Amino acid sequence: MSAHVDIVAATALGATLEGIGFWANGLPSWDAARAFAQDGVLPADAPARPSPQLLAPNERRRAPETVAVALEVAQAACAAAGREAAALPSVFASTHGDLAITDYMCATLASDPRSVSPTRFHNSVHNAAAGYWTIGAGAMQPATAISAFDATFAQGLLEALVQLDSGSDTVLLVAYDSQSIGPLATVTPSQGLLGAALVLSRQPRAGAPRLQVEFTDGSVGEGTGALARHARGNAMAPMLPLFDALARNEDHAMLRAGPGRVMRITIG
Template sequence: MRLSAFIESVGVIGPGLTGWAHTADVLAARMPYASARTVLPPPAGLPSAERRRTGPVVRTALAVGHEAVAASGRDATTLAAVFAASGGDGQNCHAICETLAGDDRQLSPTRFHNSVHNAPAGYWSIAARARATSNVLCAHDGSFAAGLLESVCQVAVDGVPTLLIAYDTDYPEPLHAVRPIDDAFGVALVLAPQASAAALARLDVTLTDANATPLATPELEALRTNNPAARALPLLEALAARRPGRVVIDYLPETRVQIDVTMPERFGEPS
């Protein structure tokens, strides 16, 4: 079964990557990649009390979500959303484990509600005043692919634009030893059922057993394999280079997601 959607905009943040315009220049080799720690901005749109309580996961999700929605020109309050992450707030989970291992085991209510997997979706609904439905899912290292499949399904079935936000952040030791994600990475896509003047590409999505598409730059390939959300990089590279063709991204151990990318000048041609 093949499903289709149109990408209208992108948001990106990650190690040495600050926004889609900068990331596109790096991925299209218009400028060199210089790895650096991810710089997360304050979470825009939140009241001061909630803003102080947010951790890296929420800040990553909100940063890319705001960028993608602003670039699309759509109304965030009515935009359906899908959130995808392989885990939650690792630093917050570490702090909870430290508390539970100590003598005083009383947990902060803020730490508790930030520990749940759908916390970024809740903060997004406040920050963006979003009233549409949102889904939150997890598929370990295949979380971006799972989020993309869910988003494209919603676009195809419901016929409405959908915002996909995928994100993962690093874990401190000793959790890092068993989940070695080194830094935060997030990506957001606004997907629509019909082509518009803003459409960057059409995606035709299906399942495959082909190998995932690697990146030629060793540092970017290392990022792709280190952070589950960064499995999106081959797709982002095709968009950045305006290169039609086929990319494959990781999903399940025996199954990957194949994405056929068509540029706007060829939307009228049969897929």
């Protein structure tokens, strides 16, 4: 992996950031997250769960939290970018997928395997959110699902940038994780619900920031910004230094990119 990253890093990957979607407990939008990062005030009466309008009402109620947050932020990012959701290839990045469903599946298979719910079974796959998105948005473009432990967001961003460098005009990146429960919570802890999405493009756009990435040896600790502190218990928290930097108009962020590797993002 390190040799591959070194080769990719040498190509000076970059993208224009056209749109952002964000959802965390107490912060139901990117506008709310950006305001919180600057003044530390949570909005009043924030919803307890995302409600993605992409899904029909019955599907919206039945969808797992991971699917709900992924679709909510994906749709918000596309709207902010002014891009048609159906036209975009996508990268979905999640450390765990849905550990609540995984816990249910393991417990049921151990105690009464014949009673496994077909609905929960099809929601247990790691690319469930990507599947819901392509169906709901009517997207016929490729969708990729990625997991890479605490480097999941950085590797998802790398995948999106490589797709742009390989010829795609615009790519949607979606990252999300939820709370872990049961025995799995002792070995793969995660708290709350967190999701974010970026619409990234090859061409410059007036008023839109440009992201450039490079890789170095080293390590990155926990983020210290307001968003990183607010959702530090979630498995997708390693992405939050970038969103703190974007919210505060800072010029760089450092993300975990793998064992002994750091992704440095320059924002300009």
